[in-house]
Amino acid sequence: MATATSPPETPARRAGAPRARRSRPRAHRRNRVRNWLIFALLAGPNIALLVVFTYRPLVQSFYLSTLQWNLGSPTARSVGLANYADFFADPGTPRLLTITAIFTLATVGGGMVLGLLLAVLLNRKLRFRGAARTIVVAPYVLSGVAVGLLWLFVFDPNFGVLSALLGAFGIGSPDWYTDPEWALAMVIIVYLWKNVGYVAIIYLAGLQAVPRDLLEAASLDGASPVRSFFSVVLPLLGPTTFFLGITTLLTSLQSFDIIRAMTNGGPLEGTTTMMYSIYLEGFAAGRAGYSSAIATILFLLLFVITLVQLRFVERKVHYA
Amino acid sequence: MSSATAAPAPAQPRPPAARPAVGGYLTLLLAVAVMVLPLVWMVLASFKGMDEIYRLPIQWLPESLAPTNYATATQTVPFGSFFVNSAIATVVGAGLKMLLGLMTAYALVFVDIPFRRFFFYVVVCALLVPQQIVLIPNYALVAQLGWLNTYQGLIMPGLASAFGTFLFRQHFLTLPRSILEAAEIDGAGHWRRLWRFVVPLSGPTIAAVGLVSIVTEWNDYLWPLLVIDRPEMMTLPVGLTLLMNFDGVPDWGVIMAGTVLVTVPVLAVFFLLQRRIVAGLVTGAVTG
Numbered sequence: 001m002a003t004a005t006s007p008p009e010t011p012a013r014r015a016g017a018p019r020a021r022r023s024r025p026r027a028h029r030r031n032r033v034r035n036w037l038i039f040a041l042l043a044g045p046n047i048a049l050l051v052v053f054t055y056r057p058l059v060q061s062f063y064l065s066t067l068q069w070n071l072g073s074p075t076a077r078s079v080g081l082a083n084y085a086d087f088f089a090d091p092g093t094p095r096l097l098t099i100t101a102i103f104t105l106a107t108v109g110g111g112m113v114l115g116l117l118l119a120v121l122l123n124r125k126l127r128f129r130g131a132a133r134t135i136v137v138a139p140y141v142l143s144g145v146a147v148g149l150l151w152l153f154v155f156d157p158n159f160g161v162l163s164a165l166l167g168a169f170g171i172g173s174p175d176w177y178t179d180p181e182w183a184l185a186m187v188i189i190v191y192l193w194k195n196v197g198y199v200a201i202i203y204l205a206g207l208q209a210v211p212r213d214l215l216e217a218a219s220l221d222g223a224s225p226v227r228s229f230f231s232v233v234l235p236l237l238g239p240t241t242f243f244l245g246i247t248t249l250l251t252s253l254q255s256f257d258i259i260r261a262m263t264n265g266g267p268l269e270g271t272t273t274m275m276y277s278i279y280l281e282g283f284a285a286g287r288a289g290y291s292s293a294i295a296t297i298l299f300l301l302l303f304v305i306t307l308v309q310l311r312f313v314e315r316k317v318h319y320a
Numbered sequence: 321m322s323s324a325t326a327a328p329a330p331a332q333p334r335p336p337a338a339r340p341a342v343g344g345y346l347t348l349l350l351a352v353a354v355m356v357l358p359l360v361w362m363v364l365a366s367f368k369g370m371d372e373i374y375r376l377p378i379q380w381l382p383e384s385l386a387p388t389n390y391a392t393a394t395q396t397v398p399f400g401s402f403f404v405n406s407a408i409a410t411v412v413g414a415g416l417k418m419l420l421g422l423m424t425a426y427a428l429v430f431v432d433i434p435f436r437r438f439f440f441y442v443v444v445c446a447l448l449v450p451q452q453i454v455l456i457p458n459y460a461l462v463a464q465l466g467w468l469n470t471y472q473g474l475i476m477p478g479l480a481s482a483f484g485t486f487l488f489r490q491h492f493l494t495l496p497r498s499i500l501e502a503a504e505i506d507g508a509g510h511w512r513r514l515w516r517f518v519v520p521l522s523g524p525t526i527a528a529v530g531l532v533s534i535v536t537e538w539n540d541y542l543w544p545l546l547v548i549d550r551p552e553m554m555t556l557p558v559g560l561t562l563l564m565n566f567d568g569v570p571d572w573g574v575i576m577a578g579t580v581l582v583t584v585p586v587l588a589v590f591f592l593l594q595r596r597i598v599a600g601l602v603t604g605a606v607t608g
Contacts, residue, residue: 038510042423046420047424053458137598138587143560146579261564298453302450
């Protein structure tokens with residue numbers, strides 16, 4: 001499309017070049033119109049898609065949250081903020097928020113700590129560390145559904161490989177399938193298994209950027225490896241930690257695939273996070289207005305976390 | 321390198337290099353085992369019959385390597401269609417997304433118009449909008465357009481490129497202006513400048529962003545789950561769960577055969593291109 005407009009434009013420019021002094025204002029304006037046109041052709045489709053499928057639904061979602069509306073129903077009733085009131089008055093809400101908080105803290109905190117330890121390990125001069133790095137990241141590129149299903153069989157309390165391993169140590173398998181708390185632990189473990197490699201390679205990139213002479217200086221000053229890790233390396237990893245904190249928090253709060261494949265939010269809603277509740281309310285129960293209210297609350301939560309961390313990071317983080 | 325230079329200097333032996341890192345290797349082995357064993361268990365189980373799965377003590381190795389479960393899995397559900405649908409959604413989705421990202425980033429960097437920064441923010445702020453909040457309105461729109469169970473319904477809502485555009489723009493800003501000015505003097509229009517000069521100079525960035533979006537599209541689950549309910553239109557992750565929907569005891573052998581079919585292509589691509597894919601993941605992190 002844009003190729004059709006480019007051939008006529010170049011001869012005109014060439015011809016206009018020697019006479020530029022005389023006809024500059026008109027050429028200038030024509031140039032500007034042409035640039036707008038080219039910009040619209042190149043960036044227009046993408047920006048239009050963003051407006052239609054990102055910004056429009058964002059605004060519409062706020063509006064939907066004030067309706068009593070079932071998905072697909074032709075009629076909707078405006079109820080003001082009743083959906084929000086219902087959410088906070090619901091006796092199940094404190095548990096929903098607790099489960100969301102546990103899942104998020106365990107996956108983000110656990111992922112960052114395990115990922116950093118893995119990165120430190122992979123940063124040591126060990127043989128096969130390149131191959132080990134590849135293997136550690138591999139689960140991250142797998143489908144969350146497939147990962148969930150394969151681990152569901154690993155966790156099978158009677159016939160799974162985990163119960164056999166625990167049995168070898170004389171430990172009985174917990175009721176991963178039927179006990180809500182063990183089920184939550186199960187989805188957290190699987191989430192960590194799938195995502196820890198990502199955290200590890202990002203930290204590894206950060207570790208490799210730490211200047212060697214800084215560590216040598218610390219070592220000459222008599223700092224132990226542990227001491228220099230905490231007082232030299234960790235502060236230098238500040239921006240990486242900040243980036244990972246934000247991104248893994250955002251992905252964790254929106255995780256869906258593993259929960260859907262393994263527990264479908266159960267047993268007894270023991271693995272229903274806010275994200276999963278949005279899905280269940282909106283698409284399983286069809287309460288689109290109520291679901292939009294939860295989605296809005298979660299959105300505001302994500303937004304506030306990002307802003308608070310941005311403010312915090314401006315003061316605290318050391319930029320290398 | 322440092323250990324090689326330390327070796328010929330006997331006066332100053334380095335303690336960390338002298339001590340064999342047994343602990344390090346054991347931890348490395350443990351980490352690798354935790355990552356690999358579940359996948360090995362999946363592959364082994366995919367060859368086991370029901371009687372072998374439900375036997376105590378558990379059987380580690382299958383009695384035969386006959387692909388019975390794979391035959392059952394592909395006959396119970398239309399795996400061939402799942403595969404084709406996933407391939408279409410991935411190739412078209414990721415391909416168009418890259419195209420849109422490259423075009424937008426080029427326009428944001430090289431086409432001189434007022435308010436360019438404003439349009440840059442329009443693109444970047446989309447990154448702050450999480451998927452969960454757009455689900456219901458987008459589902460309602462797609463349903464209204466009659467796009468449920470169609471490729472356009474599957475692909476269009478996630479097509480816009482925000483993160484890719486951002487990364488491409490960051491890269492384009494580092495390109496030497498002189499090359500493009502030379503191209504302009506030679507009479508190359510914007511379209512040709514993009515494809516003949518800018519894109520060839522951006523190989524690694526394009527490969528990095530492209531591979532990450534291919535993996536993301538291939539594994540995408542929530543949106544396809546919502547807009548597709550006809551089995552012949554399902555993608556692999558959505559179709560895979562159909563194998564679970566049996567009453568009574570799950571036939572793990574068949575389910576594991578299905579998960580092998582979904583994961584092994586991705587694993588193969590990953591091991592083949594791991595350097596580029598890892599670079600893609602890291603690029604996003606370092607620039608973002």
